[in-house]
Amino acid sequence: MGLRWTDTLDIAIELSEIHTDVDPQWVRFTDLHAWICALPHFEDDPAKSTEGVLEAIQMAWIDETD
Incomplete structure (x- = not known):
């Protein structure tokens, strides 16, 4: 089963592995x-994202890089 918007931490980990040179x-x-x-x-569904979901993913990504 693939990633969904609710998979905040898993998405953050994937992003941190792909975008190593980016400050989230x-x-x-x-x-x-x-x-x-x-x-x-x-x-x-890309249309199911919200600002709150994106913020949660961004915060998890920041935590992953610390």
Whole structure:
């Protein structure tokens, strides 16, 4: 089963492994949304994301890089 918007930590881990040179604190939500939708195992509906979901993923990503 692929990644869904609710898989916050798993998405953050994937992003941290792919975008090693990016400081997630400064990523725009539009870019974050596109990067998540482009993940190889992401299978959820892109239209189901919300600002709160994107913020949660971004915060988890920040925690992963610390």
